[in-house]
Structure formats: structure tokens, C-alpha cells
Amino acid sequence: DTEVTQTPKHLVMGMTNKKSLKCEQHMGHRAMYWYKQKAKKPPELMFVYSYEKLSINESVPSRFSPECPNSSLLNLHLHALQPEDSALYLCASSPRLALRGDTGELFFGEGSRLTVL
Amino acid sequence: QQQVKQSPQSLIVQKGGISIINCAYENTAFDYFPWYQQFPGKGPALLIAIRPDVSEKKEGRFTISFNKSAKQFSLHIMDSQPGDSATYFCAASIGGGSYIPTFGRGTSLIVHP
Secondary structure, eight states: OOOEEEEOSEEEEOTTOEEEEEEEEOSOOOEEEEEEEOTTSOOEEEEEEETTEEEEEOSOOTTEEEEEEETTEEEEEEESOOGGGOEEEEEEEESSSOOTTSOOOOEEOOOEEEEEO | OOSEEEEOSEEEEETTSOEEEEEEEOOTTOOBEEEEEEOTTSOOEEEEEEOTTOSEEEETTEEEEEETTTTEEEEEESSOOGGGOEEEEEEEBOOSSOOOOEEOOOEEEEEEO
16 A cells, blocks of 8 residues: 545635644555645645654644644644635655655655635 | 756647756755656656666656756656646755755646647
8 A cells, every 4th residue: 555645635614714634644654744735836845743753843834733643644733724825735654754775755645625715 | 045946847848759857956965866746636756766876767768867066957758648747846855864855846747649
């Protein structure tokens, strides 16, 4: 199984709503990532978890709250978002945070397309 | 500061032609250079990657050329097919620590039948 599964595929929410995005992988990977991607732009790193601990937070606003309940699951909790937060949210995983000699490949899910009204 | 510069932003080729996308980097600590392919509505997927100890890597119709002294690398797609129409991102990363790829801005490739 080489898949990263993200749900929901599409989400529409108002600025006062609370919602969550979910990501699951069963490849035994120990590093998981959240990226935000705007149209015609590269993915932009938000958070990295390594061995279920938050390793990197790229100065993301607190209205985005990540959670890693176990080694297979990654959630992104959303609250009081702004219309400019509308984007494709991508989850990715890798065997670990790479050591020298690793391939460094990221495995991406298909993303959750978020629209904030 | 953009650490990986990618060009062109968009590319249109005819079926059977050669597609060439170029990238340049600044950080000499980068030691892994992947290319990701992204179809509309999908997440990026690794296409091919190279390390700086080789100058070329070929997988099927896809070839990476790497010039360490010029700090440049490029993707060549031979015999381009309409199914190759996608956005391509070059990237660079540093192993031996916190691995995070630095992406180029992307190239939208359209291959006309």
C-alpha cells in the first residue's frame, strides 16, 4: 500500500465554522507533512511531524491546528478561517526525516480542496 | 529569496517533440534533486530524481541532466505525449538533517496531439 489518503476531497466552510482535514498512511512512514497549495503555485510547507512530534511549524496562523494522534494519522483542525485560506491542502509522508543517503521522496495525497466563504 | 529558479513557467509542445524544463539553484549544500509531476486535481508525485555525483539519469522517456559547476539541472521529456500534460516542479533538498524540499515555481506543460 503506497497511498496517502486524504478526506474530505472537498470542503466548503464559513468563517465561523470549525472543521478538520484528515490524512492517513499505512506505509510505516514516520514523518508526515501538511502543505498548502494555491493555484499555479508550488506546495508551501505548513507543518512537519516526525515520530508523532511536531518538528516544524512554518509560522502558520493559529487558526490552523495540526494533530498527530498516531503514526498513521495526521489531522488539520480549522477554525475561524479567512477567504484567503481557500486552497488545496496536501498531506505527505516520508519514511523519516531524511538522513544523508536517503532518497528523500515525499508521498503526497490527492489533497483536500478547501473553500472558505 | 527563491532558492530554486525554474523556467519556463509554461510550455507547449507537439506530440512527439522534446520538452525541456530548466532549474537553477544557489545553495551548494543541496544534495538531492527530485522532479515532481502533478496532474490537475491530484497531488504531486515523484517522477525522477538525481544526486550530484552523476551528470545524467534516464528513466524511460524522462532524463535529468545535472551540471554541478553551473548549479543547474534540467528535465528532458523525449517523444512527449498528451498524457504528459501536467505541472512539473523541480526541487532540491539537503539530507543529513531535517529534509524539506525547496520547490521551484512549476512549469505547466501542454502537449498537443
